[in-house]
Amino acid sequence: MSTALPRITDAQRRARLARRHLPGPGRRAASVREVAESVLALHATDPATIYLSAAARMDNPQHEAIERELYDRDALLRMTAMRCTLFVIPTTLAPAMLAACGRPNAAARTKGLLRQLEQNGYGDAAWLEKTGRATLEAVRERSEATTAELATAVPGLDRQLVVSPGKPYESRRSIATDLLFALAADGHLTRGTRRGGWTSNQHAWALAPALDDVPAPQARAELVRHWLSAFGPGTLPDLKWWTGWTLTETRKALAATDAVEVRLDDGPGYALPQDIEPVDTPEPSAALLPALDPTPMGWRDRGFYLDPAHSPALFDRMGNIGPTVWWDGRIVGGWAQRPDGTIVHRLFTDLGREECTAVETEVNRLNTFLGDRRFVPAYRTPLDRDLTA
Template identity: 55%
Template structure:
């Protein structure tokens, strides 16, 4: 007789309880350092500079811009990388070699191929000429210590050459090659972003020479990253892992097979969980959070039905799949928030959601924490989502 063992079943409540504590979203689990936050969520989305600070602030007991600046620019314990899904992340330094070998290396190779194709077609570059230009940039940057793109353009005049983007289109542009060349050097981990020119919300920054990452075998690195992902975001489906990493389905399945994950049943179908996450977690208690645009928590899974009603997706995401600022209550997205030009933090519940008095009180308290963190700083989102746009207006 053949006996079959049923897969463990993990409920949505189980997943929401894990999310609350592992992502440091309850008052009792808040962090004391920026490194603890980055470890908890594996990486901070860094496309929008302000999101990095707001992601950390939402999870710290005493939010501090100085602490994150220390980690980024003094101790270098957090590293900014172009990696998963060709997206900018800030990751723990200990994880940077794994991210580099598993995802960033392939992204950088595609970036280099695209740059060489453009420079070759428009300016007659080949690999040797591009390499010579890059070496001149690295020498100049080493001499300067740190420099803006404009300063590097003055030090290396060849960077001021222009290319044509989208020729013949209404949005045709003729930018200098500076940002493209620096972008490839950064993707390869040869240079890195330094301190911003303005406030912590500024998108203008300086460059400095970076230390190279130790090289790891790609297959082993993918398995290691898959395990880290499940530690932070599991249980999760194969599609979740594939989407978050940007890997092919074959690479995703191979990476998951290299972890100690076990198959489980989720409300969304078959998934994967680490053994330590099978037991039902303790009730985290009530909690509220105001998370920024592109926060790692709402952007952690491809399948979001267990924390976001699909009917509300169009209110919170732009047409490119970027999520705006969200209001959370007990493991579900229940609304959105924005900062108005006068500094006021305003929130609104999603259509059809009525918050209890306790929920409204907790959300108001989080808005006050966020207001205190902003101080005199004002931000403008890099992209607009429908509900956030209506709130701002």
């Protein structure tokens, strides 16, 4: 009886990536929720990313329709999740996400806030709990409220914390900043109506919908299964990086699933049992994905779809990826929007006429979607700066 591990090649990994994340003409989604489900969660740190990630994968994207769906809490929620980062996720996944990522983020932020309160002589755990209850009541009375409105309404919330006093990097921030983050990460608050244009990251706060209570180990295992379904096969380091968990938590969560070990071109990996057999390679297609898109941010090790030589141009110093051009499951270039609205791109490799035409078609699709709207990525990369210079 053979004990050899099932093998999944880089070509097969790209085929899965293309089928799940980069649907070509005739296979695109009809809604933002479909898009979010296909990539598990949409990065929301940069407000423009959500719209552009959805539009790239939709058949007939309309800005106003995407806007409406993004604020339909029966379908989608904004949550602080993996790596303390803001995401838009399918509401059905929210209970697991809260238990697996949100509450640990909240506990860490609360611990840090208590330390800062003590250092600044402002209060203790009892004071913080009382202030948190008062903050939630203030939101309940107003239906929605901004951070500034709450800082005015709740005594003590506007106090300034001195962080790293006496250091060259000393800074100040209000108690409201950390407390509201913790309350949201803990599932009490959610981002409500946006204040400002579509690229604004200023939102009012609203009470979060009640979610089922899921034990943390069960929630982590559920999230691993979702990740393997959307991004698998992948490696243990990939999963640890994507979730932000400890190595022990990651191993336990993986062991709690029915994932099986497989052999990838660059070493061991894991996949769901139903994802072992080869998949048909989809018809090659092009895509223009925005900065911080969930696809290129889904793995730590990206060699199966990105030539490492191109990473310095596409990533900033903190590891945030800029806008990318894709063909047939690979990153083949980058793109940017100039201040006058022109979409420009640069290819890293020579493509044939058919491939270049497909890329131009996506440029035109993006231009149609954007119309007269302008945006600048929150994190600028060397290629983005070069293309817009």
